[in-house]
Amino acid sequence: MQEHFLSLLIFLPLAGALLMLFWPSQDPLHFRRYAIGVAALQFILVTWVSLFSQFSEEKATWFVVAGANQEYFSAGYHVALDGLSFPLFWLTSLVVLIALVASGKIKTQVKGYYSLMLVLHTAVSGTFAAVDFLLFYVFFEFMLIPMYFLIGIWGSERREYAALKFFIYTLAGSLFILVAMILLYISVRQPGTDDGMLVHTFDLEWLTGLQGLIPGSILDPSSNIVFWGLPATSWVFLLLLTGFAIKVPIVPFHTWLPDAHVESPTPVSVILAALLLKTGTYGIIRFACLILPNAFIEFTSLLSFFAVLSILYGAMNALASKDLKKMIAYSSISHMGFVILGIAATTSMAMQGAIFQMVSHGLISAMLFLLVGSLQERTNDRTIANYSGLFSKMPLYSSMVLIGFFAGMGIPGFSSFIGEVLVLLGSFNSSPIPGWLPMTATVGILLSAGYFSWTIQRMFFGPFQSKIEGQFHDLTNLERLQFLFLSILIILLGIYPAPLLDVISEFSENWPKHFMGSAFN
Amino acid sequence: MLTTDLNHILPELALTLGALIVLVAGLLKPDNTNSLKWLTIVTQVGTAFLCFTSTTVAAEAFSGQLSISSETQVTRLLIALTGLLVTLATSNGRIIKNRVEYFLLVIGLQLGAQITVMANHAVTILLAIELMSLSSYALAGYLFNSRSSEAGMKYFVMGSTATALMAFGFSWIYGSTGELDWSTLGNYLADSPKVSDIGSIGFYLVAAGLLFKLSAAPMHLWAPDVYESTPFSVINLFSTLPKIAAVILMSRLVTAELFSSPFWITFVVAVASMSLILGHLPALWQTNARRLLGYSSIAQGGFLLAALSIAPGQQIVVLLFYLLSMAMAITLVIICLDWFETNYNTSSFDSFAGLGRVAIWPSAGLTIGLLSLTGLPPFAGFSAKLLLFSSIWSSHPNGPAGITFLIFLSVFMTVVALFFYIKIPFQLYLKHNYEKSTKVDLDPYTLLLISFLSAMLIALFLYPQAIEFLMVNAH
Numbered sequence: 001m002q003e004h005f006l007s008l009l010i011f012l013p014l015a016g017a018l019l020m021l022f023w024p025s026q027d028p029l030h031f032r033r034y035a036i037g038v039a040a041l042q043f044i045l046v047t048w049v050s051l052f053s054q055f056s057e058e059k060a061t062w063f064v065v066a067g068a069n070q071e072y073f074s075a076g077y078h079v080a081l082d083g084l085s086f087p088l089f090w091l092t093s094l095v096v097l098i099a100l101v102a103s104g105k106i107k108t109q110v111k112g113y114y115s116l117m118l119v120l121h122t123a124v125s126g127t128f129a130a131v132d133f134l135l136f137y138v139f140f141e142f143m144l145i146p147m148y149f150l151i152g153i154w155g156s157e158r159r160e161y162a163a164l165k166f167f168i169y170t171l172a173g174s175l176f177i178l179v180a181m182i183l184l185y186i187s188v189r190q191p192g193t194d195d196g197m198l199v200h201t202f203d204l205e206w207l208t209g210l211q212g213l214i215p216g217s218i219l220d221p222s223s224n225i226v227f228w229g230l231p232a233t234s235w236v237f238l239l240l241l242t243g244f245a246i247k248v249p250i251v252p253f254h255t256w257l258p259d260a261h262v263e264s265p266t267p268v269s270v271i272l273a274a275l276l277l278k279t280g281t282y283g284i285i286r287f288a289c290l291i292l293p294n295a296f297i298e299f300t301s302l303l304s305f306f307a308v309l310s311i312l313y314g315a316m317n318a319l320a321s322k323d324l325k326k327m328i329a330y331s332s333i334s335h336m337g338f339v340i341l342g343i344a345a346t347t348s349m350a351m352q353g354a355i356f357q358m359v360s361h362g363l364i365s366a367m368l369f370l371l372v373g374s375l376q377e378r379t380n381d382r383t384i385a386n387y388s389g390l391f392s393k394m395p396l397y398s399s400m401v402l403i404g405f406f407a408g409m410g411i412p413g414f415s416s417f418i419g420e421v422l423v424l425l426g427s428f429n430s431s432p433i434p435g436w437l438p439m440t441a442t443v444g445i446l447l448s449a450g451y452f453s454w455t456i457q458r459m460f461f462g463p464f465q466s467k468i469e470g471q472f473h474d475l476t477n478l479e480r481l482q483f484l485f486l487s488i489l490i491i492l493l494g495i496y497p498a499p500l501l502d503v504i505s506e507f508s509e510n511w512p513k514h515f516m517g518s519a520f521n
Numbered sequence: 522m523l524t525t526d527l528n529h530i531l532p533e534l535a536l537t538l539g540a541l542i543v544l545v546a547g548l549l550k551p552d553n554t555n556s557l558k559w560l561t562i563v564t565q566v567g568t569a570f571l572c573f574t575s576t577t578v579a580a581e582a583f584s585g586q587l588s589i590s591s592e593t594q595v596t597r598l599l600i601a602l603t604g605l606l607v608t609l610a611t612s613n614g615r616i617i618k619n620r621v622e623y624f625l626l627v628i629g630l631q632l633g634a635q636i637t638v639m640a641n642h643a644v645t646i647l648l649a650i651e652l653m654s655l656s657s658y659a660l661a662g663y664l665f666n667s668r669s670s671e672a673g674m675k676y677f678v679m680g681s682t683a684t685a686l687m688a689f690g691f692s693w694i695y696g697s698t699g700e701l702d703w704s705t706l707g708n709y710l711a712d713s714p715k716v717s718d719i720g721s722i723g724f725y726l727v728a729a730g731l732l733f734k735l736s737a738a739p740m741h742l743w744a745p746d747v748y749e750s751t752p753f754s755v756i757n758l759f760s761t762l763p764k765i766a767a768v769i770l771m772s773r774l775v776t777a778e779l780f781s782s783p784f785w786i787t788f789v790v791a792v793a794s795m796s797l798i799l800g801h802l803p804a805l806w807q808t809n810a811r812r813l814l815g816y817s818s819i820a821q822g823g824f825l826l827a828a829l830s831i832a833p834g835q836q837i838v839v840l841l842f843y844l845l846s847m848a849m850a851i852t853l854v855i856i857c858l859d860w861f862e863t864n865y866n867t868s869s870f871d872s873f874a875g876l877g878r879v880a881i882w883p884s885a886g887l888t889i890g891l892l893s894l895t896g897l898p899p900f901a902g903f904s905a906k907l908l909l910f911s912s913i914w915s916s917h918p919n920g921p922a923g924i925t926f927l928i929f930l931s932v933f934m935t936v937v938a939l940f941f942y943i944k945i946p947f948q949l950y951l952k953h954n955y956e957k958s959t960k961v962d963l964d965p966y967t968l969l970l971i972s973f974l975s976a977m978l979i980a981l982f983l984y985p986q987a988i989e990f991l992m993v994n995a996h
């Protein structure tokens with residue numbers, strides 16, 4: 001039982017969803033409570049294991065298509081958690097729980113909604129836990145189907161457009177990853193098998209750093225296969241990078257994000273921002289950079305350039321936004337730019353910052369989108385210009401907004417500060433990327449202070465005026481619970497980041513060692 | 522020896538016997554469709570059983586007219602099972618007058634398909650394809666209205682032309698090589714004859730006929746029009762059986778020398794790319810569910826042709842997996858579309874609006890089938906496409922540019938495919954039902970079929986080794 005605990009936890013929400021689908025009850029409240037119960041159970045179990053125990057690695061065979069004396073295709077089921085994926089796995093269970101708690105306003109087709117959310121939970125957990133590339137890919141693609149229906153059925157007016165755009169854009173990215181995955185598969189063999197039986201593998205054990213490389217195959221550096229001036233390994237790296245960059249999203253592949261966020265219901269936005277974006281950065285680290293370290297080193301300055309571009313472009317768009325939710329969506333793009341900068345810097349401090357920023361941004365964006373959601377529920381209007389002086393009407397809500405926005409700015413005392421500081425320090429020290437890039441990135445922090453404080457000043461301070469008819473009642477008990485919980489976590493991580501940093505460090509310490517053989521170290 | 526030869530074709534004999542019994546039973550009791558349907562099902566079950574238990578490993582029957590190998594055994598079984606599945610999925614309501622002939626024609630189609638995959642000689646190939654085609658022409662007109670008759674006529678004229686081209690092609694091949702054997706044709710082509718050679722022109726003419734049955738470009742123009750006017754169970758037949766027969770016949774040409782020869786690669790890349798592009802892009806503008814199935818059929822033909830570039834040993838496994846998942850997904854889609862048309866009179870996409878809440882199981886089944894055809898996990902279509910792409914690439918590791926282009930084109934077209942396959946689920950779930958359609962109860966038989974096929978699509982994804990149950994006497 002102990003050995004299979006990880007798989008049990010990955011599939012627990014799926015089992016819950018299937019059970020719920022066949023439940024005869026019609027009362028929506030039952031489904032809500034049941035779903036929250038399953039998610040809470042998951043969260044408690046994951047937290048318990050993180051504090052007192054450890055997840056063990058699991059491996060099994062899955063997909064084997066064989067001929068007489070040759071195995072045509074084989075893929076295994078291999079799940080494990082390490083310093084990179086464990087915080088994200090924990091974040092998944094937390095964020096989905098919070099999103100489900102915040103789903104009180106969903107009143108139509110409740111059963112379908114909660115089942116899809118639980119299925120999405122399994123898909124995202126599996127994405128972080130999978131150590132076999134094919135398994136990862138299956139979970140990664142599988143996330144798209146529930147998201148499409150969640151955005152498309154329960155969203156706002158332009159939901160169909162947003163859902164389709166999201167689905168097609170991210171599917172295109174996934175297909176780039178598929179092509180790269182197949183190329184990697186045919187170039188790698190499982191060591192220990194004799195020459196007569198060529199056993200390819202998707203397992204990260206043999207893919208990382210191309211350890212199992214078959215000499216003379218397409219990805220062998222010595223085979224000199226060059227398309228348009230770039231060797232095959234660089235192409236594979238670029239394919240993987242593009243596929244994941246669409247998910248992160250890195251400018252210029254970001255245009256699906258504002259639409260998807262604005263049109264989806266609040267809880268789905270929370271999951272989208274807090275979790276799905278992290279699968280993109282996780283993919284870049286685990287699959288693009290670790291499998292092809294030499295290609296990565298060639299492209300670090302390019303990657304860091306696009307990171308800084310995302311930081312600045314996201315921040316500028318946020319500054320120009322008239323819609324509150326769109327502003328926060330663009331600020332997400334900006335914050336994810338920091339994560340990419342941390343990855344591109346190849347130092348262990350920057351990587352530590354990047355992973356920390358992933359977790360911190362997960363919590364902060366959850367809080368920000370829930371805040372917007374609260375406002376939207378009351379007045380159905382997100383235009384910033386239509387509000388003024390909300391502090392006088394909703395003091396507790398405004399305090400929470402202050403906490404959320406200050407956290408978004410990266411003020412010391414909040415977790416985002418730790419993340420951004422580590423990333424920037426690590427990037428300044430980094431040799432592959434030019435020094436002016438991190439300097440430009442700090443302008444992004446300045447801009448975030450700009451748009452967040454300006455919004456606070458416009459919407460919350462000053463005399464109360466509203467062009468909207470709406471009930472400006474302060475937070476309900478459930479909302480208080482959500483926001484208090486998230487704020488405590490954000491502040492706790494901000495002043496005592498050591499436990500999380502320790503977990504991350506076992507991964508980040510080893511991170512630069514992958515690039516040792518290259519010219520830059 | 523005649524008795525051993527007859528032993529080899531025991532399943533086909535059983536099928537013929539079944540056809541005769543159905544004919545006689547139909548003459549005696551023309552109104553009893555149900556019993557005729559079950560009689561056909563019994564025949565097909567018997568055929569499948571005989572295919573499964575056949576002990577022939579590698580043989581030539583009737584002095585070289587038929588050639589039986591492990592691939593043909595497996596494919597015969599696949600055809601028998603697909604025919605059985607399609608008959609099970611036939612709903613009685615849509616089969617109007619002249620019912621006896623319907624089941625007789627279905628058995629004729631299956632018989633033609635089964636013989637095609639075994640055929641080794643030009644004359645046998647022509648006979649078998651004609652048997653399939655003549656049954657198809659009659660089936661195409663089975664709604665007995667003017668549109669359906671027009672479709673049947675169009676199919677008949679174009680199909681006869683295709684077969685005539687085939688016959689002409691065979692004559693050129695005979696003139697060039699002096700043989701009419703299908704297997705020697707493979708050897709001839711492996712030497713990469715120039716395009717201006719008589720033999721290769723002959724091959725292109727023969728291929729044209731086969732591509733017609735596959736509904737692949739450039740012989741694809743009949744598919745959308747014919748599909749638009751035929752009953753759904755007939756669309757089911759057209760999308761599965763002739764494609765299996767045609768693609769397996771072409772795959773039997775591929776020897777170890779042929780699959781990497783420039784001639785074959787050029788041919789496969791050209792035809793597959795054309796089918797992929799001409800099948801996927803026009804589908805984006807369709808508003809009719811039936812025409813969409815027609816273009817989907819062309820597109821799937823493109824993927825099947827791409828599979829012809831795989832090395833011989835692997836090719837049959839990949840084709841088997843792809844054909845099986847495609848057949849199940851198409852059958853599932855058609856059962857659901859048929860149910861929707863019978864109960865809600867749907868035809869264009871708009872008429873499906875909001876039905877996802879009213880008709881839960883058929884909508885879910887339709888969505889699962891369409892997502893599997895697109896190639897999304899967790900359905901068998903994903904595994905099939907994955908196997909296809911990885912096998913193509915591993916067969917040509919230092920690939921000629923054509924193969925690289927083909928793979929990227931297939932991947933790109935999968936995204937395009939999503940765009941049009943998702944249109945019906947989009948209407949079902951994301952739109953609101955403003956006419957407040959009444960709920961129609963699902964009869965248990967259809968529910969059983971929908972659940973079974975959906976479960977099979979997911980099970981085949983989770984446990985792909987199950988395909989080995991079909992590998993009769995393999996290797």
